[in-house]
Amino acid sequence: MSEYINIYDHINANVGDDRGAEKTQAAVTRAMWDEYESTYLPYLTDLAQIGSREGQQEMTDDLVGGIKDNYNNYTDRVTGRTERTSQRYGLSQTPRQSAYTERLAELNKAAGLNRDTYKARIDAANRTEALLTGGALSKEGLVDNRG
Amino acid sequence: MSGGGGGGSSEIRETEAEKALAEVAAAKFDTYQKHYKPLEAQYRDRVDDIGGDNYQNLVSGMAANQATAGLRQESKDMYQGGLNPNSGQFHKKSAVLNNAIEKSRQAGMAQGQQAAQNAYLSGMANINAIGTGQEAAAMSSTRSLADVSSRNAVMDARSDFADYQNSQANKGALVGVAAAAGKGYMAGGGSPYADQASSQYGLMQGSEQSNMIGTQMGFAGGPIKPYQ
Numbered sequence: 001m002s003e004y005i006n007i008y009d010h011i012n013a014n015v016g017d018d019r020g021a022e023k024t025q026a027a028v029t030r031a032m033w034d035e036y037e038s039t040y041l042p043y044l045t046d047l048a049q050i051g052s053r054e055g056q057q058e059m060t061d062d063l064v065g066g067i068k069d070n071y072n073n074y075t076d077r078v079t080g081r082t083e084r085t086s087q088r089y090g091l092s093q094t095p096r097q098s099a100y101t102e103r104l105a106e107l108n109k110a111a112g113l114n115r116d117t118y119k120a121r122i123d124a125a126n127r128t129e130a131l132l133t134g135g136a137l138s139k140e141g142l143v144d145n146r147g
Numbered sequence: 148m149s150g151g152g153g154g155g156s157s158e159i160r161e162t163e164a165e166k167a168l169a170e171v172a173a174a175k176f177d178t179y180q181k182h183y184k185p186l187e188a189q190y191r192d193r194v195d196d197i198g199g200d201n202y203q204n205l206v207s208g209m210a211a212n213q214a215t216a217g218l219r220q221e222s223k224d225m226y227q228g229g230l231n232p233n234s235g236q237f238h239k240k241s242a243v244l245n246n247a248i249e250k251s252r253q254a255g256m257a258q259g260q261q262a263a264q265n266a267y268l269s270g271m272a273n274i275n276a277i278g279t280g281q282e283a284a285a286m287s288s289t290r291s292l293a294d295v296s297s298r299n300a301v302m303d304a305r306s307d308f309a310d311y312q313n314s315q316a317n318k319g320a321l322v323g324v325a326a327a328a329g330k331g332y333m334a335g336g337g338s339p340y341a342d343q344a345s346s347q348y349g350l351m352q353g354s355e356q357s358n359m360i361g362t363q364m365g366f367a368g369g370p371i372k373p374y375q
Contacts, residue, residue: 004180007173021161021169028172040278043191047271063264066203067257074249081245082238089232097235101242108246116257123261131268 005031051131060124064117071113078105187277194270197263206266207259214255218248 007027014020049055082101086093093101196202222244230237 004184005176007176016166019161021166024169024173025165028169028176031176036278039187039191040274043271043274043278047268047275050268050271059264063257063260066260067253070253070256074253077252078242078245078249081248082242085226085241085245086232086238091232093238097238100239104242105246105249108250112250112253116254120257120261123265127265127268131272 005035007031047131051128056124056128060121063120063124067116067120068113071109071116074109074112075102075105078108190270190277191274194267194274197270198267202267203260203263206263207256210255210259210262211252212255214251215248218244218251222248 007024014024017023050059079098079101083093083098226232226241230240
Protein backbone atom coordinates (compact mmCIF):
# COMPACT_ATOMS: atom_id res chain seq x y z
CA MET A 1 0.00 0.00 0.00
CA SER A 2 2.41 2.64 -1.13
CA GLU A 3 0.12 4.57 -3.47
CA TYR A 4 -2.23 7.37 -2.47
CA ILE A 5 -5.37 6.18 -0.69
CA ASN A 6 -8.56 8.17 -0.88
CA ILE A 7 -10.19 7.27 2.37
CA TYR A 8 -13.68 7.98 1.07
CA ASP A 9 -13.25 5.35 -1.61
CA HIS A 10 -13.09 2.83 1.21
CA ILE A 11 -16.24 3.78 3.04
CA ASN A 12 -18.62 4.99 0.36
CA ALA A 13 -19.79 7.65 2.72
CA ASN A 14 -19.08 11.17 3.80
CA VAL A 15 -18.81 12.47 7.31
CA GLY A 16 -22.16 14.24 6.96
CA ASP A 17 -24.01 11.02 5.95
CA ASP A 18 -25.87 8.83 8.36
CA ARG A 19 -23.30 7.40 10.79
CA GLY A 20 -20.75 8.93 8.46
CA ALA A 21 -18.39 10.13 11.20
CA GLU A 22 -18.18 6.70 12.80
CA LYS A 23 -17.58 5.02 9.45
CA THR A 24 -14.91 7.55 8.54
CA GLN A 25 -13.08 7.14 11.85
CA ALA A 26 -13.18 3.37 11.49
CA ALA A 27 -11.92 3.52 7.92
CA VAL A 28 -9.03 5.81 8.88
CA THR A 29 -8.05 3.50 11.74
CA ARG A 30 -8.06 0.46 9.45
CA ALA A 31 -6.16 2.27 6.69
CA MET A 32 -3.49 3.38 9.13
CA TRP A 33 -3.01 -0.16 10.37
CA ASP A 34 -2.93 -1.51 6.81
CA GLU A 35 -0.33 1.11 6.00
CA TYR A 36 1.78 0.11 8.99
CA GLU A 37 1.40 -3.59 8.32
CA SER A 38 2.33 -3.41 4.65
CA THR A 39 5.01 -0.72 4.79
CA TYR A 40 6.61 -0.71 8.24
CA LEU A 41 6.09 -4.12 9.77
CA PRO A 42 8.57 -5.69 7.30
CA TYR A 43 11.23 -3.32 8.61
CA LEU A 44 10.46 -4.32 12.18
CA THR A 45 10.73 -7.97 11.16
CA ASP A 46 14.06 -7.30 9.45
CA LEU A 47 15.41 -5.32 12.39
CA ALA A 48 14.35 -7.98 14.85
CA GLN A 49 16.11 -10.58 12.73
CA ILE A 50 19.26 -8.46 12.59
CA GLY A 51 19.05 -7.93 16.35
CA SER A 52 18.83 -11.66 17.01
CA ARG A 53 21.90 -13.60 18.05
CA GLU A 54 22.12 -15.22 14.63
CA GLY A 55 21.55 -11.95 12.81
CA GLN A 56 24.26 -10.14 14.73
CA GLN A 57 26.65 -13.02 14.24
CA GLU A 58 26.02 -12.92 10.51
CA MET A 59 26.57 -9.17 10.33
CA THR A 60 29.75 -9.39 12.40
CA ASP A 61 31.04 -12.25 10.27
CA ASP A 62 30.40 -10.17 7.15
CA LEU A 63 32.32 -7.25 8.58
CA VAL A 64 35.24 -9.33 9.84
CA GLY A 65 35.34 -11.23 6.54
CA GLY A 66 35.51 -7.94 4.67
CA ILE A 67 38.32 -6.70 6.89
CA LYS A 68 40.29 -9.91 6.29
CA ASP A 69 39.77 -9.55 2.54
CA ASN A 70 41.00 -5.96 2.69
CA TYR A 71 44.23 -7.15 4.30
CA ASN A 72 44.96 -9.65 1.54
CA ASN A 73 47.10 -7.20 -0.42
CA TYR A 74 48.66 -5.50 2.59
CA THR A 75 52.19 -6.82 2.15
CA ASP A 76 52.24 -6.20 -1.60
CA ARG A 77 51.08 -2.65 -1.13
CA VAL A 78 53.70 -1.86 1.52
CA THR A 79 56.58 -3.48 -0.31
CA GLY A 80 55.53 -1.86 -3.59
CA ARG A 81 55.23 1.58 -2.04
CA THR A 82 58.56 1.25 -0.26
CA GLU A 83 60.26 0.16 -3.48
CA ARG A 84 58.75 3.10 -5.31
CA THR A 85 60.02 5.45 -2.62
CA SER A 86 63.54 4.13 -3.17
CA GLN A 87 63.17 4.44 -6.93
CA ARG A 88 62.17 8.07 -6.60
CA TYR A 89 65.66 8.66 -5.21
CA GLY A 90 67.30 6.58 -7.91
CA LEU A 91 67.93 3.65 -5.56
CA SER A 92 66.96 0.02 -5.54
CA GLN A 93 66.46 -2.03 -2.41
CA THR A 94 69.03 -4.71 -1.70
CA PRO A 95 67.68 -8.25 -1.30
CA ARG A 96 68.10 -7.97 2.45
CA GLN A 97 66.27 -4.69 2.55
CA SER A 98 63.46 -6.18 0.51
CA ALA A 99 63.29 -9.14 2.87
CA TYR A 100 63.21 -6.80 5.83
CA THR A 101 60.43 -4.71 4.30
CA GLU A 102 58.40 -7.82 3.61
CA ARG A 103 58.94 -9.23 7.10
CA LEU A 104 58.02 -5.93 8.73
CA ALA A 105 54.90 -5.73 6.56
CA GLU A 106 53.86 -9.26 7.54
CA LEU A 107 54.24 -8.47 11.23
CA ASN A 108 52.32 -5.23 10.91
CA LYS A 109 49.70 -6.96 8.82
CA ALA A 110 49.10 -9.48 11.60
CA ALA A 111 48.96 -6.77 14.24
CA GLY A 112 46.71 -4.49 12.18
CA LEU A 113 44.33 -7.30 11.33
CA ASN A 114 44.17 -8.25 14.97
CA ARG A 115 43.45 -4.66 15.96
CA ASP A 116 40.78 -4.02 13.33
CA THR A 117 38.90 -7.28 13.83
CA TYR A 118 39.02 -6.80 17.59
CA LYS A 119 37.49 -3.35 17.22
CA ALA A 120 34.84 -4.69 14.88
CA ARG A 121 33.81 -7.40 17.32
CA ILE A 122 33.65 -5.02 20.27
CA ASP A 123 31.60 -2.59 18.22
CA ALA A 124 29.25 -5.38 17.15
CA ALA A 125 28.67 -6.37 20.78
CA ASN A 126 27.90 -2.78 21.74
CA ARG A 127 25.67 -2.40 18.71
CA THR A 128 23.57 -5.40 19.66
CA GLU A 129 23.12 -3.99 23.12
CA ALA A 130 22.06 -0.60 21.71
CA LEU A 131 19.68 -2.18 19.24
CA LEU A 132 17.88 -4.22 21.85
CA THR A 133 17.76 -1.78 24.71
CA GLY A 134 17.86 1.61 23.02
CA GLY A 135 20.86 3.84 22.75
CA ALA A 136 22.98 5.39 20.07
CA LEU A 137 21.44 3.38 17.26
CA SER A 138 17.77 3.65 18.09
CA LYS A 139 15.39 6.02 19.74
CA GLU A 140 13.67 3.07 21.36
CA GLY A 141 15.12 -0.36 21.93
CA LEU A 142 13.41 -3.39 20.45
CA VAL A 143 13.16 -5.04 23.84
CA ASP A 144 13.62 -2.42 26.50
CA ASN A 145 11.49 0.70 26.08
CA ARG A 146 12.54 2.48 29.22
CA GLY A 147 13.28 5.46 26.97
CA MET B 148 -54.05 9.68 28.04
CA SER B 149 -51.13 7.84 27.10
CA GLY B 150 -47.89 8.69 28.58
CA GLY B 151 -46.10 6.80 25.94
CA GLY B 152 -43.69 9.31 24.64
CA GLY B 153 -40.70 7.00 24.44
CA GLY B 154 -41.44 5.29 21.19
CA GLY B 155 -38.70 7.07 19.21
CA SER B 156 -35.52 5.54 17.82
CA SER B 157 -32.99 4.42 20.41
CA GLU B 158 -30.16 5.19 17.99
CA ILE B 159 -27.69 7.68 19.33
CA ARG B 160 -26.98 10.34 16.79
CA GLU B 161 -23.44 11.36 16.08
CA THR B 162 -22.59 14.62 17.71
CA GLU B 163 -21.08 17.53 15.86
CA ALA B 164 -17.86 16.95 17.81
CA GLU B 165 -17.62 13.38 16.57
CA LYS B 166 -18.22 14.53 13.04
CA ALA B 167 -15.54 17.18 13.39
CA LEU B 168 -13.05 14.64 14.73
CA ALA B 169 -13.78 12.32 11.84
CA GLU B 170 -13.38 15.15 9.35
CA VAL B 171 -10.03 16.11 10.84
CA ALA B 172 -8.86 12.48 10.96
CA ALA B 173 -9.71 12.05 7.30
CA ALA B 174 -8.00 15.33 6.42
CA LYS B 175 -4.87 14.39 8.40
CA PHE B 176 -4.73 11.04 6.66
CA ASP B 177 -5.10 12.78 3.31
CA THR B 178 -2.32 15.22 4.11
CA TYR B 179 -0.09 12.40 5.24
CA GLN B 180 -0.77 10.55 1.99
CA LYS B 181 0.04 13.54 -0.16
CA HIS B 182 3.02 15.06 1.61
CA TYR B 183 4.72 12.73 4.07
CA LYS B 184 4.30 9.39 2.40
CA PRO B 185 6.51 10.22 -0.62
CA LEU B 186 9.23 11.53 1.72
CA GLU B 187 9.03 8.43 3.87
CA ALA B 188 9.31 6.26 0.77
CA GLN B 189 12.36 8.27 -0.28
CA TYR B 190 13.90 7.78 3.16
CA ARG B 191 13.24 4.04 3.11
CA ASP B 192 14.89 3.81 -0.31
CA ARG B 193 17.88 5.69 1.08
CA VAL B 194 18.19 3.30 4.02
CA ASP B 195 17.90 0.34 1.66
CA ASP B 196 20.77 1.82 -0.36
CA ILE B 197 22.85 2.25 2.78
CA GLY B 198 22.44 -1.45 3.49
CA GLY B 199 24.00 -2.31 0.13
CA ASP B 200 27.60 -3.06 -0.77
CA ASN B 201 27.92 0.05 -2.91
CA TYR B 202 27.40 2.37 0.02
CA GLN B 203 29.80 0.42 2.23
CA ASN B 204 32.43 0.58 -0.48
CA LEU B 205 31.83 4.29 -0.96
CA VAL B 206 32.26 5.14 2.72
CA SER B 207 35.19 2.82 3.30
CA GLY B 208 36.92 4.07 0.15
CA MET B 209 36.49 7.70 1.16
CA ALA B 210 37.69 6.99 4.67
CA ALA B 211 40.72 5.06 3.41
CA ASN B 212 41.71 7.80 0.96
CA GLN B 213 41.37 10.54 3.53
CA ALA B 214 43.32 8.51 6.06
CA THR B 215 46.27 7.90 3.76
CA ALA B 216 46.30 11.46 2.41
CA GLY B 217 47.13 12.78 5.88
CA LEU B 218 50.04 10.42 6.35
CA ARG B 219 51.37 10.92 2.85
CA GLN B 220 51.97 14.55 3.73
CA GLU B 221 53.92 13.48 6.79
CA SER B 222 55.83 11.13 4.54
CA LYS B 223 56.81 14.00 2.21
CA ASP B 224 57.89 16.09 5.17
CA MET B 225 60.08 13.28 6.41
CA TYR B 226 61.76 12.65 3.06
CA GLN B 227 62.40 16.35 2.60
CA GLY B 228 63.92 16.56 6.06
CA GLY B 229 67.47 15.99 4.93
CA LEU B 230 67.66 12.26 5.57
CA ASN B 231 70.29 10.64 3.36
CA PRO B 232 68.44 8.37 0.89
CA ASN B 233 71.49 6.10 0.75
CA SER B 234 71.37 5.36 4.45
CA GLY B 235 69.86 2.26 5.96
CA GLN B 236 67.92 4.51 8.26
CA PHE B 237 66.19 6.11 5.30
CA HIS B 238 65.02 2.78 3.98
CA LYS B 239 63.98 1.63 7.40
CA LYS B 240 61.94 4.76 8.08
CA SER B 241 60.41 4.44 4.67
CA ALA B 242 59.30 0.86 5.38
CA VAL B 243 57.90 1.80 8.77
CA LEU B 244 56.08 4.83 7.43
CA ASN B 245 54.62 2.86 4.53
CA ASN B 246 53.35 0.34 7.04
CA ALA B 247 51.74 3.17 8.96
CA ILE B 248 50.13 4.45 5.76
CA GLU B 249 48.83 1.01 4.86
CA LYS B 250 47.53 0.34 8.35
CA SER B 251 45.82 3.71 8.27
CA ARG B 252 44.21 2.78 4.97
CA GLN B 253 43.08 -0.60 6.30
CA ALA B 254 41.73 0.92 9.50
CA GLY B 255 39.93 3.58 7.48
CA MET B 256 38.28 0.92 5.32
CA ALA B 257 37.32 -1.21 8.31
CA GLN B 258 35.90 1.68 10.24
CA GLY B 259 34.12 2.98 7.16
CA GLN B 260 32.46 -0.39 6.63
CA GLN B 261 31.52 -0.50 10.27
CA ALA B 262 30.11 3.04 10.17
CA ALA B 263 28.05 2.12 7.11
CA GLN B 264 26.63 -0.91 8.93
CA ASN B 265 25.79 1.26 11.92
CA ALA B 266 24.14 3.84 9.68
CA TYR B 267 22.04 1.12 8.11
CA LEU B 268 20.85 -0.15 11.48
CA SER B 269 20.23 3.39 12.64
CA GLY B 270 18.15 4.01 9.52
CA MET B 271 16.17 0.81 10.11
CA ALA B 272 15.50 1.92 13.68
CA ASN B 273 14.37 5.30 12.38
CA ILE B 274 11.96 3.72 9.94
CA ASN B 275 10.49 1.70 12.77
CA ALA B 276 10.19 4.85 14.83
CA ILE B 277 8.40 6.60 11.97
CA GLY B 278 6.10 3.61 11.51
CA THR B 279 5.02 3.77 15.12
CA GLY B 280 4.59 7.52 15.06
CA GLN B 281 7.77 8.36 16.93
CA GLU B 282 10.21 11.04 16.04
CA ALA B 283 13.09 9.82 13.91
CA ALA B 284 16.62 10.75 14.89
CA ALA B 285 18.79 12.58 12.37
CA MET B 286 21.15 10.38 10.40
CA SER B 287 24.78 11.08 9.72
CA SER B 288 25.68 12.04 6.19
CA THR B 289 27.94 9.87 4.09
CA ARG B 290 30.66 12.48 4.17
CA SER B 291 30.61 12.78 7.94
CA LEU B 292 30.74 8.98 8.31
CA ALA B 293 33.85 8.85 6.16
CA ASP B 294 35.38 11.83 7.95
CA VAL B 295 34.97 10.27 11.37
CA SER B 296 36.23 6.92 10.17
CA SER B 297 39.31 8.36 8.53
CA ARG B 298 40.08 10.56 11.53
CA ASN B 299 40.02 7.50 13.76
CA ALA B 300 42.22 5.61 11.35
CA VAL B 301 44.74 8.43 11.05
CA MET B 302 44.91 8.77 14.81
CA ASP B 303 45.62 5.05 15.14
CA ALA B 304 48.33 5.15 12.51
CA ARG B 305 49.91 8.32 13.86
CA SER B 306 50.01 6.72 17.25
CA ASP B 307 51.89 3.77 15.79
CA PHE B 308 54.33 6.05 14.03
CA ALA B 309 54.80 8.13 17.16
CA ASP B 310 55.67 4.93 19.03
CA TYR B 311 58.29 4.29 16.39
CA GLN B 312 59.68 7.82 16.67
CA ASN B 313 59.82 7.50 20.46
CA SER B 314 61.70 4.26 20.20
CA GLN B 315 64.16 6.01 17.90
CA ALA B 316 64.64 8.77 20.47
CA ASN B 317 65.26 6.24 23.21
CA LYS B 318 68.00 4.51 21.26
CA GLY B 319 70.86 6.66 22.40
CA ALA B 320 70.47 5.76 26.03
CA LEU B 321 70.74 2.08 25.30
CA VAL B 322 73.73 2.08 23.01
CA GLY B 323 76.44 1.31 25.53
CA VAL B 324 74.59 -1.46 27.27
CA ALA B 325 73.41 -3.11 24.13
CA ALA B 326 76.41 -3.05 21.86
CA ALA B 327 77.44 -6.63 22.53
CA ALA B 328 73.95 -7.92 22.11
CA GLY B 329 73.68 -5.99 18.87
CA LYS B 330 76.66 -7.83 17.45
CA GLY B 331 75.02 -11.09 18.37
CA TYR B 332 71.82 -10.05 16.69
CA MET B 333 73.57 -9.21 13.46
CA ALA B 334 75.55 -12.38 13.54
CA GLY B 335 72.27 -14.25 13.66
CA GLY B 336 71.23 -12.69 10.35
CA GLY B 337 68.36 -10.75 11.87
CA SER B 338 69.20 -7.44 10.25
CA PRO B 339 69.37 -6.66 6.56
CA TYR B 340 71.35 -3.57 7.51
CA ALA B 341 74.25 -5.38 9.09
CA ASP B 342 76.39 -4.54 6.10
CA GLN B 343 75.63 -0.86 6.08
CA ALA B 344 74.70 0.27 9.55
CA SER B 345 76.35 0.56 12.90
CA SER B 346 76.01 -2.13 15.53
CA GLN B 347 73.73 0.22 17.40
CA TYR B 348 71.42 0.36 14.44
CA GLY B 349 71.36 -3.36 13.93
CA LEU B 350 70.50 -3.94 17.56
CA MET B 351 67.63 -1.50 17.71
CA GLN B 352 65.94 -2.89 14.71
CA GLY B 353 64.78 -5.95 16.55
CA SER B 354 63.59 -4.02 19.56
CA GLU B 355 61.80 -1.49 17.40
CA GLN B 356 59.87 -4.16 15.66
CA SER B 357 58.82 -5.73 18.88
CA ASN B 358 57.99 -2.27 20.17
CA MET B 359 55.63 -1.57 17.29
CA ILE B 360 53.99 -4.93 17.35
CA GLY B 361 53.91 -4.96 21.10
CA THR B 362 52.04 -1.67 21.13
CA GLN B 363 49.42 -2.97 18.79
CA MET B 364 49.03 -6.31 20.50
CA GLY B 365 48.81 -4.43 23.76
CA PHE B 366 45.87 -2.54 22.40
CA ALA B 367 44.22 -5.75 21.29
CA GLY B 368 44.48 -7.12 24.76
CA GLY B 369 43.57 -3.87 26.45
CA PRO B 370 40.42 -2.95 28.33
CA ILE B 371 37.19 -3.21 26.41
CA LYS B 372 35.79 0.18 25.58
CA PRO B 373 33.13 1.43 23.19
CA TYR B 374 34.29 2.08 19.68
CA GLN B 375 34.45 5.82 19.08
